[in-house]
Amino acid sequence: MSPLDAFWHIANLFAPAWGLAALLALAIKGLWRREAKSLRWPRLWAWGAAGGSAAVILALVLLGRDGRMAGYALLVLGVALPQWWLLSVKR
Template identity: 65%
Template sequence: MNVLDAFWHLSNFFLPAWAVAALMAGGAKLLWRRELKALAWRRLTVWGGWGGSAALILALVLLGRDGKMLGYGLMLLGISLPQCILSFRPGR
């Protein structure tokens, strides 16, 4: 595997976490427009993306391979938790 192949392999491994984090942040900003007015879309996306990436790595370590449904469930939890904490914590 050369460097370009490794780059695309890693990019495609982390792409679902970042894409779902961006979609989830956009959806949250649309659904809770007034409540999340002060919170930037980019901040929600970045925190969700990092949480989802960490969850994918954890799933890879625990399950031994990528692409299992439990791993994607952990990814959704890893994305949702930071976004929920940022969005609905008191005293934001």
């Protein structure tokens, strides 16, 4: 595997976590405007992406491979929990 192939392999592993974190951050900023007014979009995205990346790694370790439904459920929790925590702390 070439270095470029390795880069794309790793990027595609984390792409669902980063994309879901971006979508959820946009949804939070759109649906909960007053509650999320003090939170900036990059901060929401970064926390969600970090939690989702950790969830992807944990699912890979626990389940042995990527692409299982339990791994995707863990991914959703990994993205949503840090963003929920940020909203609950700001109140």
